[in-house]
Amino acid sequence: MTSYVARRLAWCVVVLVMVCAITFVIFFAVPGNPAQLIAGKYATPETIALVEKRLGLDQPLPIQFGRFLVHAAYGDWGFSYVSQQPVLATILTAFPKTLSLTFGAVVIWLLLGIPAGILSALKPGSIWDRSTMVFTLVGISAPAYWIGLVFLRVFADRMGWFPLGDYTEMGQGLLAWAHHLVLPWITLALLYAGWYARMTRAQMLDIARLDYVRTAYAKGLDKRVVVGRHIFRNALLPLVTMLGMDVAYLFGGAVLTESVFGIPGIGGLAWRAIRMRDLPMVMGTVLFAALFIVVANLIVDLLYFALDPRIQRETS
């Protein structure tokens, strides 16, 4: 157990350093002068030289990368080029809003996706199964930002059921908070609900073919017991892995959803940062998302280890 955890932790550190290296290469080692980008289009050569010196860009690349790593580890992620605020603090302020968005979306997509997948798997080829699969196909193929715009137009603008974008803190009332988030939640959830319905269905059908399921039926067990205890429980395991990863990957989807609905979360931050060419902020959001994903990955693996006795036996 301890050796497994230790190995996983070491792996995590390796991946984190590599993520930092990729980010570093993108922002500092690409052809073109980052100092020029940071100083702006109309900067004088003196300003550029000053920026170069301040960022240590006159040093050789490996030394720059070392400094970059140390700064990243100490939480010194630089200052926004636009607001002059520290990048990490800005990201941490935006984080709860993205979490609010993610949380509701996860609940909705699990409640939609998994039951739909189970019902489909119970009667493959039925009308229900076919229509679910068509619906999920649309869900995974539609551009999320466009779905958001259509929702805004129909349910907020036309019907007036929901506010037109904007965001309310949870502290200002739970109802107002949820009311503002319903459309973004559904927008984000639709895509994943499609994937989860398909995954659940495929997993259940795969497992239903296995010998132990036949044995369970042969023992005379009720179909409900076999499906509930033997098939569904095992089909759930890969979904746990998927969920851990997807929650982390939501940062990607959040960029689009947050920019459409005007939610000031990390995605919205990244969007504004790109428009303003605020490189330290773009870099910060990329690093933060990657950090979050690596940690989520670790938690999922450890959870898996605790949940699945087979892995424990393999590693001991």
Add this chain to the structure above:
Amino acid sequence: MTAARRFARDRWALTGFVFLALLVVVAVAAPLVVGRVLHASPYRLGMMDKVKEGGRLVDVVSDGGIPIGPSASYPLGADLIGRDVLSRLIYGARVSLLVSTMGTLLAVLLGLLVGLLAGFYRGTVDTILSRFVDAMMAIPILLLAIALASVLPQGNVWTVVLILGLVNWTYLARIVRGEVLSLREKEFVEAARALGANDSVILARHLVPNLVGPLLVFGTLSMAGNILLESALSFLGVGIQAPTPSWGNMIQEGMAFYSVAWWVVLFPGIAILLTVVSLNLVGDGLRDALVPGSQERIGL
């Protein structure tokens, strides 16, 4: 039954394929289609022109300053500066299809190269490449694309192609590596080796041909993702830049006025949706046709 016939029996996949084929024909023939049938080229600003609307000449922007909706002269309406949405959609198809096809090809090449090296040579090469792939995959695709877009020169179609290729090859590399790991243990590879074939012959003659199937399937599915990614980048303003029409930047341009001119936003979205659905259907159909025994499974 051959793979082609299995594919042809899959009605959904075939429908998707026919749609894509038509789309490609229309996109390639865009100047003809738009010039002969439709009102205007996507680049021409029509704000000063009058068009025939119900038998009389009217301005392209109505009295209230609102763009003209779907009508006889503008089948899918006109945009905020009086350009025909349908002709821009058709020209946009050229850009979107070209960019995502080239981006996918680049991703397939990179994925094939890295996957082959990692799977064939194993050991240290594999460890380094696989850890690198892991690290790349720890950054959400859209954020990685945005990061690249913010440092690469903007406004260039090939920049977008490069970005799509650079962010999408990782999972193809994983798939290729997995396939190669099992293929390299097969008897025909051993036989080739016994006959004196060197590594490059084994790679090129024996392994790559066996990877065509998986690459075709996952390349198609990854192209579906690339259409979405290109449109998202253009929507965010870091992909294809105006005045070149792309489905994504058309939606972005229409966004500010979507409550009065919904058609500017709605139709490009439908175009994206139909194209991506078709690619997913074709991808699933190819998988079922090329990987026997997977018929009952839908989805990734």
